[in-house]
Amino acid sequence: MDDDIALDPQFAERFKREARPPCQLYLISPDRYDPGFPEQLKAALGAGPVAAFQLRLKGVEDVEILRAGAALKPILAAYDVAFILNDRADLAKELGADGVHLGQSDGSVAEARSLLGHDAQIGVTCHDSRHFAMEGTEAGADYVAFGAFYPTATKETTHRPDPSILSWWTTISEIPCVAIGGITPENAAPLVAAGADFLAVCGAVWAHPQGPAAGVKAFQGILEQTS
């Protein structure tokens, strides 16, 4: 006779977490480019492992995005960090970036894919929507981003998902999920436990009182718990 084996929920959570690669840091740039930023970026990247960096400049001319991207690209390459451009697949192509992050109004995944090719990393904003996540990956996205999980001064946000959306996603898909919005080393644990593959962080690193290197280091403890 086959007995049903009831999995201890804590074991199930741990097993699920261990079946995925460790959670990693995904840095989001400040929304204005300061000439001192390349040095800050080097300090941040030298302080601990960072998987990806998103250049997210808002309300600036294309030429400024291109200038900033061209200055940062060799730094990111030297640290082996993926270079993702926010919003603009066309400029990502011009810069030779590794990928693009698309919000729900930033153009289609299919168009970005045909422009950038199959090796490009294309991410989509899903807010708190399971539907957006499934739609995005069906269209060929390489990761889905949920948030904002916590209040943030970096962007006006209207969606506040529960961390369980990450658990749900990791149960149904192997495609990586990103958690974003107001994440700090102090509040990240439930997101990591729920299965976030990446923590996307802006303010907690660039506005850290001891500087960006300290900001990156401060996340190491929580990330190491999954490695």
Ligand SMILES: Cc1ncc(COP(=O)(O)OP(=O)(O)O)c(N)n1
């Ligand atoms: C990793 C990641 N997740 C979400 C966003 C937000 O994208 P979007 O909704 O398009 O808003 P803006 O960032 O463009 O203001 C993101 N950029 N990165």
Ligand SMILES: Cc1ncsc1CCOP(=O)(O)O
């Ligand atoms: C771009 C973005 N999208 C949702 S929240 C957010 C801001 C992330 O920055 P921070 O880590 O400072 O909250």
Ligand SMILES: [Mg+2]
């Ligand atoms: Mg956008």
